[in-house]
Amino acid sequence: EAGPDDVVLAWEGAEVVAVRLPQLAESLDHILTALERREGRPLAELDRKAKQEIVRTLEARGAFAVRHGVETVAGALGVSRFTIYNYLNREKGR
Template identity: 85%
Template structure:
């Protein structure tokens, strides 16, 4: 969305919209699935949220920027952490999510499933040790 570059409300919500991979539009251009944000009784901006598959690509790109290098170049432990983070964010609920993540990490689908299973085992062990009486 162009114009209103000095509007403090738009400036405040822009980082969030960018982080989600959304698009800011004038309220009059909002579609039925867009979210219209109002401030002090007036519609200020419409936010078009990305499709789930686009969100996964956006999340992977953000993780790559945060790591400072392609995800495929990370060591095994870092890749496992990426998979844990993505699982917590629901990345594997998206159709072809495992395949998309495997491609980004430069590993097989089988390896991604192993990372998921390993993380689940670690959580189960942590819960088990917390539940045992002293």
């Protein structure tokens, strides 16, 4: 049974399967956890340059299209939302 947020796929005009996509907010949490594991320490302990690289990586993965994405990332990095926006604007200026 397809839910309201599921993607229904059709074959020759007939609906054959519904795909349930993971919630993007949950995916962001998983991405942050994976990045923390990769770095080997909490993201908040990284230096500014490393945090900027994390923001670039997350932007490329669409993390800031998620509702409250900036707030979530700011919390994980131990910085303000304003800092995240500064990092993003710096990238757009390049």
